[in-house]
Amino acid sequence: MESxxxxxxxxxxxxxxxxxxxxxTGDEEVxxxxxxxxxxxxxQMVVDFAKKVDMAVDNTYFQKREEHRVTYKSxxxxxxxxxxLCRRGNLKEISxxxxxxxxxxxxxxxxxxxxxxxxxxxxxxxxxxKKTKWCKLKKKECCEEFRQKLRQALGGQVVLxxxxxxxxxxxxxxGRKVLGVSSGxxxxxxxxxxxxxxxxxxxxxxxxxKKKWDMDRTEENRxxxxxxxxxxxxEVSKAKQKAYDELYTRLDTREGEKxxxxxxxxxxxxxxxx
Numbered sequence: 001m002e003s004x005x006x007x008x009x010x011x012x013x014x015x016x017x018x019x020x021x022x023x024x025t026g027d028e029e030v031x032x033x034x035x036x037x038x039x040x041x042x043x044q045m046v047v048d049f050a051k052k053v054d055m056a057v058d059n060t061y062f063q064k065r066e067e068h069r070v071t072y073k074s075x076x077x078x079x080x081x082x083x084x085l086c087r088r089g090n091l092k093e094i095s096x097x098x099x100x101x102x103x104x105x106x107x108x109x110x111x112x113x114x115x116x117x118x119x120x121x122x123x124x125x126x127x128x129x130k131k132t133k134w135c136k137l138k139k140k141e142c143c144e145e146f147r148q149k150l151r152q153a154l155g156g157q158v159v160l161x162x163x164x165x166x167x168x169x170x171x172x173x174x175g176r177k178v179l180g181v182s183s184g185x186x187x188x189x190x191x192x193x194x195x196x197x198x199x200x201x202x203x204x205x206x207x208x209x210k211k212k213w214d215m216d217r218t219e220e221n222r223x224x225x226x227x228x229x230x231x232x233x234x235e236v237s238k239a240k241q242k243a244y245d246e247l248y249t250r251l252d253t254r255e256g257e258k259x260x261x262x263x264x265x266x267x268x269x270x271x272x273x274x
Contacts, residue, residue: 001053012055012085013112018042019079020057027051029088032061036069036080050085058084058097058114068098074108084114093117130181132172142179150174194243202228202235 004010021039024031030050039047050057059069059080071082084097096115103111136142153170206228213221247263250256 006054009090009118010055010087011114011116013083013114015082015109016042016046017081018044018046019081020046020060020083024060030055031057034063034069035060036066036078046083054088055085056088056091058086058091058094059112061091061094062097064098067101071099071110071112072108073110082109082112084112086116093119130183132175132181133179134175136179146174146178149178194240196239199232199235199239202232206232 001010019037019040020031020035020043021037022033022035024033024035027047030047046057049055059071059082066078069080070078071080072078086094093116094114095117096113098113100111100113137146150171153174154167206225209221209225209228213225247256251260
C-alpha cells in the first residue's frame with residue numbers, strides 16, 4: 001500500500017479473518033458503528049492497518065439487519081470477517097455495502113457487495129493565449145508599416161543591437177501594436193476561410209430583409225427576402241470557387257505547403273466521429 005501513489009483510487013476486498021466488532025468509539029475516522037459482535041486481536045490489526053494507510057472499513061458504515069452484515073456462517077456460529085476497504089477521501093462515493101444472503105462464493109462465506117458511484121471530473125480547458133497575427137506580414141502594406149514602426153522603436157538603427165532579449169521584446173511589442181492580436185477564443189467554424197466582404201454584405205442585407213418580412217408579412221417583402229436568399233447562395237458559391245481556385249494554384253508553390261497540411265487536418269477532423 002505504501003508503494004501506491006496517494007492520488008490513485010484503491011479498493012481492497014478480502015477475508016481478513018478478524019472481527020472489527022460493533023461500535024466505533026475511538027476509531028470513528030476509519031469505521032462506522034455497524035459491525036458484528038466484539039473485536040478480537042485480528043480485528044484490531046485490521047483497524048490499525050486502516051489508520052496507517054488512511055482507509056476506511058465500508059461494511060461498518062451502513063445500518064443493516066445482522067443477517068445482512070454476517071459474512072461467515074459455520075456450525076451455528078456467525079460473524080463478520082470479510083471487509084471492503086477504500087480510501088477515506090473516497091467514502092462519499094460509497095452508496096451501499098451489504099451481504100447478499102443465499103449467494104455462496106466459497107464454502108461458509110457469503111458475497112459482499114459494495115455499490116460505488118465514480119465521479120468523473122471534467123478537465124478545465126486551459127486559457128488560450130492571445131497570439132500576434134504575424135500572418136498579416138504577407139501583405140505588402142502591413143509589412144511596410146511594420147518595418148517602419150520597428151525602425152522607429154529601435155531608434156532608427158539599421159543594425160540590430162547586441163542585446164537580443166531587448167530587441168526581441170521590441171519586435172513582439174511592435175507586432176502586437178501594428179498587426180493586432182487574436183481574440184484568444186477557440187474558433188468554432190474552421191471551414192469559412194473563404195469568407196469575404198461580398199458574402200458578408202449579402203448576408204447582412206438578407207438579415208435585414210428577414211426582419212422586415214417578420215414585421216410586415218406582405219408578398220412584396222417575402223419576394224425580396226427570397227431573392228436575397230438566392231443571391232447569398234450565389235455569392236457563397238462564387239466565393240468558394242474563387243478561394244479554391246487560388247488555393248489549388250498555391251498548392252504547387254512552396255508557400256502552399258501550409259495550406260496543404262491545413263486541408264489534410266481538416267479532412268482528418270471531418271472524418272472523426274465525435
